[in-house]
Amino acid sequence: MRSCRPTVASLPARTRRPVLPILPALAGALGLAALGLCAARLAVLLPVGLWSAALTGENRSVVALVFADMAVPRLIVCWLVGASLGVAAVLFQQVLRTSLADGATLGVSSGAALALAAAGVFAPSLLDHGQEAVALTGAGGAVLLVLALARRAGFSSVSLLLTGLTVSLLCGAAGAALAVLNHETLTGLFVWQSGALVQNGWANVRTLLPRLALGAGLAVLLVRPLEALALGDGAARALGVPVQWLRGAVVALAVALAASCVSAVGVIGFIGLAAANLARLTGARTLRQALGWSSLLGALLLWLTDEIVQQPFVFRGNLPTGSATALLGAPLLLLLVLRQRAADLQPGTPPGTHRTAHAGALLLALGAGLACLVAVALVWGRAADGWQMADPEILLLRLPRVLAALGAGGMLAVAGVLMQRMTGHPMASPEVLGVSSGAALGVVLLFFAAPSFPAQAMTGAALAGAAATLAVILLLSRHAASRILLGGMALATLFSACASVLLASGDPRTAVLLAWMSGSTYRVTLADAAICLAAAVLVISGSLLALRWLGLLSLGEAGARGLGLATGRARVVLLLLTALATAVATLTIGPLSFVGLMAPHLVRSLGITRPLQQVAGSALAGAGLMVAADFIGRTLLFPWQLPAGMVSALIGGPLFLWLLGRRR
Amino acid sequence: MRGGGHGLSRRSCLTALLSAALCPLPASAQAAPRIAAADWAGAESLLALGIAPLAVSDTGTYRDWLPEIPLPDGVPDLGSRAEPNMEQLAALRPELILISNWQANLKGLLGALGPTETISIIVPRTDPLENARTALTRLGARLGREREAAAYLAAFDAALDGFARTMARQAEPHPVYVGVLHENGTQVFLYGPGSWVQTVMDRLGLRNALDRPTSAFGNALVDLAQFAATPEATLLYLDQGARTRRAERLLSRSTLWQALPMVQAGRVRAIPPFYALGGVPSVWRCVRLLSDALMPPDRG
Numbered sequence: 014m015r016s017c018r019p020t021v022a023s024l025p026a027r028t029r030r031p032v033l034p035i036l037p038a039l040a041g042a043l044g045l046a047a048l049g050l051c052a053a054r055l056a057v058l059l060p061v062g063l064w065s066a067a068l069t070g071e072n073r074s075v076v077a078l079v080f081a082d083m084a085v086p087r088l089i090v091c092w093l094v095g096a097s098l099g100v101a102a103v104l105f106q107q108v109l110r111t112s113l114a115d116g117a118t119l120g121v122s123s124g125a126a127l128a129l130a131a132a133g134v135f136a137p138s139l140l141d142h143g144q145e146a147v148a149l150t151g152a153g154g155a156v157l158l159v160l161a162l163a164r165r166a167g168f169s170s171v172s173l174l175l176t177g178l179t180v181s182l183l184c185g186a187a188g189a190a191l192a193v194l195n196h197e198t199l200t201g202l203f204v205w206q207s208g209a210l211v212q213n214g215w216a217n218v219r220t221l222l223p224r225l226a227l228g229a230g231l232a233v234l235l236v237r238p239l240e241a242l243a244l245g246d247g248a249a250r251a252l253g254v255p256v257q258w259l260r261g262a263v264v265a266l267a268v269a270l271a272a273s274c275v276s277a278v279g280v281i282g283f284i285g286l287a288a289a290n291l292a293r294l295t296g297a298r299t300l301r302q303a304l305g306w307s308s309l310l311g312a313l314l315l316w317l318t319d320e321i322v323q324q325p326f327v328f329r330g331n332l333p334t335g336s337a338t339a340l341l342g343a344p345l346l347l348l349l350v351l352r353q354r355a356a357d358l359q360p361g362t363p364p365g366t367h368r369t370a371h372a373g374a375l376l377l378a379l380g381a382g383l384a385c386l387v388a389v390a391l392v393w394g395r396a397a398d399g400w401q402m403a404d405p406e407i408l409l410l411r412l413p414r415v416l417a418a419l420g421a422g423g424m425l426a427v428a429g430v431l432m433q434r435m436t437g438h439p440m441a442s443p444e445v446l447g448v449s450s451g452a453a454l455g456v457v458l459l460f461f462a463a464p465s466f467p468a469q470a471m472t473g474a475a476l477a478g479a480a481a482t483l484a485v486i487l488l489l490s491r492h493a494a495s496r497i498l499l500g501g502m503a504l505a506t507l508f509s510a511c512a513s514v515l516l517a518s519g520d521p522r523t524a525v526l527l528a529w530m531s532g533s534t535y536r537v538t539l540a541d542a543a544i545c546l547a548a549a550v551l552v553i554s555g556s557l558l559a560l561r562w563l564g565l566l567s568l569g570e571a572g573a574r575g576l577g578l579a580t581g582r583a584r585v586v587l588l589l590l591t592a593l594a595t596a597v598a599t600l601t602i603g604p605l606s607f608v609g610l611m612a613p614h615l616v617r618s619l620g621i622t623r624p625l626q627q628v629a630g631s632a633l634a635g636a637g638l639m640v641a642a643d644f645i646g647r648t649l650l651f652p653w654q655l656p657a658g659m660v661s662a663l664i665g666g667p668l669f670l671w672l673l674g675r676r677r
Numbered sequence: 678m679r680g681g682g683h684g685l686s687r688r689s690c691l692t693a694l695l696s697a698a699l700c701p702l703p704a705s706a707q708a709a710p711r712i713a714a715a716d717w718a719g720a721e722s723l724l725a726l727g728i729a730p731l732a733v734s735d736t737g738t739y740r741d742w743l744p745e746i747p748l749p750d751g752v753p754d755l756g757s758r759a760e761p762n763m764e765q766l767a768a769l770r771p772e773l774i775l776i777s778n779w780q781a782n783l784k785g786l787l788g789a790l791g792p793t794e795t796i797s798i799i800v801p802r803t804d805p806l807e808n809a810r811t812a813l814t815r816l817g818a819r820l821g822r823e824r825e826a827a828a829y830l831a832a833f834d835a836a837l838d839g840f841a842r843t844m845a846r847q848a849e850p851h852p853v854y855v856g857v858l859h860e861n862g863t864q865v866f867l868y869g870p871g872s873w874v875q876t877v878m879d880r881l882g883l884r885n886a887l888d889r890p891t892s893a894f895g896n897a898l899v900d901l902a903q904f905a906a907t908p909e910a911t912l913l914y915l916d917q918g919a920r921t922r923r924a925e926r927l928l929s930r931s932t933l934w935q936a937l938p939m940v941q942a943g944r945v946r947a948i949p950p951f952y953a954l955g956g957v958p959s960v961w962r963c964v965r966l967l968s969d970a971l972m973p974p975d976r977g
Contacts, residue, residue, distance in 0.1 A: 073905065073936070074905065075902050075903060075905040075906045078902050078905050078933055078936065079900075079902040082902070082931075082932055082933035082936065083902060083933060133919070133923055134919070137919065137922055137923070137926075140923075140926060141926060209861065211861065211863045212863075213862065213863045213901050213902075213927075213928075213931040213932075213933040213934060214930065214931040214932030214933045214934070214935070215932050216930040216931065216932065394764065396764065396765070396768055397753050397765060397768065397769075403764075406767055407764050407767055407768060410763050410764055410767055411764070533760065535760045535763075535786075536786065538786075647764075650756075651756075651762070651765075652753070652754050652755055652756040652762035652765045653754075653756040653757060653762075654756055654757065654760055654762060
């Protein structure tokens with residue numbers, strides 16, 4: 014299959030050639046498959062002869078109601094949402110000039126979902142009338158944040174996607190924090206983002222239909238100026254196109270479309286991405302064609318996904334459709350990333366190498382700071398009658414939690430350094446590259462594969478998951494170091510989709526699983542903490558022994574080999590160290606802590622760049638951040654407690670975004 | 678609309694007052710036992726025996742859900758029921774820590790702070806009301822409060838009989854659903870066999886409209902459309918605050934919900950919340966709430 018360039022719409026077609034037959038064939042196949050499943054399902058639900066009586070409301074039996082007020086509106090909402098997302102994705106991609114953009118990858122959808130969740134908690138009355146306004150505000154805020162941050166990097170694909178997906182993850186952590194702060198059940202933690210298409214009436218159809226019609230109409234009006242824009246800003250200006258205004262208007266339109274979908278059914282990720290790219294890859298040449306076919310493919314893809322989800326053998330029909338689209342979308346994102354030209358994905362140069370004259374003094378200061386933190390976290394704390402020094406008995410209760418945070422934070426930070434050195438990418442870390450997710454996925458799979466298991470099996474599963482993910486990442490990085498970042502993001506998305514799939518299965522043990530995934534140190538025993546510390550010592554001393562390799566590897570594969578390094582063996586050893594660190598740390602503080610990302614960056618921004626100092630400094634900084642997060646979690650809302658992993662994600666997410674914005 | 682069943686409320690108030698008046702006397706005579714409760718089933722059982730708990734998890738929600746057996750002011754909060762604050766608990770030096778059977782995974786951790794006792798109410802294939810009674814009796818025996826336990830159970834039985842007699846005077850009661858609206862606005866958790874709500878309904882002579890198997894916790898998740906199968910039924914849903922508001926908002930926009938016969942006939946009502954995993958005092962509250970909700974308004 015020969016395909017055209019996916020990134021930018023081709024010039025306004027000179028010849029109005031009909032689109033290649035492959036596109037109608039694809040649409041037809043998707044449509045037929047969905048139609049077949051749908052017709053079969055509906056016919057089982059209600060005999061065809063009774064359909065009209067049910068729809069006109071003559072028949073009010075249970076099945077007739079289910080048919081007319083649930084099944085049929087769901088079908089139509091499915092089409093409307095799919096089409097809206099397809100249009101929105103084409104608009105985003107056209108204006109941002111990257112085929113990787115859509116509502117989900119830009120953080121727009123999760124911004125809207127977080128705003129809705131926050132409104133539900135703090136100002137429920139807002140939702141009675143202004144639900145869409147709330148969603149729109151959240152989506153707009155998210156997109157402004159992403160664009161502002163990506164602007165520094167010249168709106169490159171990598172920076173857009175990286176900020177977008179980070180904003181998504183951050184919104185997820187904030188949503189989880191909302192749930193915990195309000196003493197709600199933890200179930201929402203991972204499933205809160207997954208949109209469900211279940212309908213119980215026609216309200217959503219009535220809301221979405223006019224919005225899609227209006228949005229599509231506006232999009233068609235914008236086709237000509239947008240095509241002019243594809244010629245380049247200068248040419249477009251010469252043709253009288255107000256370039257900035259046009260960009261703003263198109264982004265606003267796409268955001269509005271995506272936000273109204275979130276407001277109606279929750280986050281349905283990746284459908285727009287898939288639809289827009291399929292349309293372009295299979296022959297939609299002009300923007301007009303892309304808009305039309307993408308909306309059609311979006312509707313059909315979501316319809317087919319939803320039909321599959323509703324088959325009784327798929328988790329008893331309990332799987333939210335949003336989880337299913339993420340499950341299908343993550344590998345797609347991975348494929349698209351692999352197809353990208355390496356040049357599109359070049360990361361910015363690593364931040365300038367400052368003087369390291371004061372590195373020794375800085376390390377000393379970090380060490381002293383960590384010692385103070387640990388002492389404070391252990392001794393100082395809140396009790397029923399205010400802040401006070403702890404007596405020995407309380408100290409003993411705190412000790413395992415502080416030690417576990419210390420060890421986990423330190424080794425996760427070192428894992429971050431190792432990965433940055435190995436991949437040559439300044440933004441690499443176990444969290445961003447999905448290694449933490451891989452470790453967590455290993456545990457989740459173990460949970461559902463075995464009814465009961467010894468505690469050591471959990472470590473083994475986490476280790477296997479982390480190692481497998483790392484291996485995939487290193488394979489990817491052989492192609493182009495910069496791809497792995499996006500690949501890792503796809504893996505992280507895949508993990509949260511898998512987790513929500515498994516949580517939707519209704520297993521009662523999910524409560525334990527959720528408590529663990531939120532990153533709580535509550536259940537850590539002294540023995541667990543000792544293991545964690547031992548692993549940290551092993552990883553850190555191992556990394557210090559491998560310092561020469563780290564220095565050489567950052568010269569690049571060829572450079573390192575030229576200087577006599579057996580790069581293959583060095584990579585395997587470093588990979589094992591990273592996997593060990595990530596697995597043990599993830600078991601202790603959950604997969605969402607961001608410490609492996611934050612700590613190395615903090616240290617780098619202090620001007621520490623040489624391997625020895627970087628490893629030592631990151632370990633100190635990471636341990637300090639995690640101990641601080643655990644301390645805040647234990648004391649902020651005393652006697653209620655916040656999971657340490659979540660607290661550090663809430664500190665680390667914004668910090669990471671800020672660092673991302675500061676690059677260049 | 679509500680405010681029916683005044684006589685009965687008065688009687689239940691009296692018995693509650695009586696038991697409360699009887700019990701604190703011996704409690705103040707000796708040093709009060711220092712017993713903490715990681716779940717409300719333990720807390721309310723202690724209070725029923727006239728013992729103020731040393732500390733209780735999530736005291737805020739307890740006060741909302743169990744106003745009949747009020748926690749004395751100033752009982753320390755232990756935070757989340759899933760992760761009771763160990764530091765707070767240790768500082769209080771408990772002589773005994775009560776946990777519920779669903780918290781069994783906390784036994785090891787909390788056991789380091791003092792002896793624990795597990796209260797089992799909801800256990801598959803057993804009668805949960807009988808479990809709740811046994812739990813109260815056993816706790817009374819352990820704490821030397823056999824008399825108080827027996828008195829409380831006797832008062833409860835008398836109250837239950839009273840409610841049942843009044844309900845029986847009603848002609849042909851409608852079948853009833855009792856449950857919690859799911860936040861997704863498309864499903865409802867309904868109580869059935871395995872929960873003591875079912876036992877209470879049986880004793881009150883009510884017919885549970887739920888006719889499907891329930892989970893290990895005695896409830897079932899049911900789609901809205903299923904309610905169309907029993908047009909004559911009444912739905913009583915627990916008002917759990919923000920969560921219930923969210924569900925109501927979604928339902929108010931649902932054409933399917935609005936078209937249900939029981940919604941159109943106004944036979945869907947919010948009732949104050951009760952703790953369905955609780956002990957005898959929670960059962961007592963449930964009895965009163967169901968009776969109040971289903972009694973014709975002119976009676977009493």
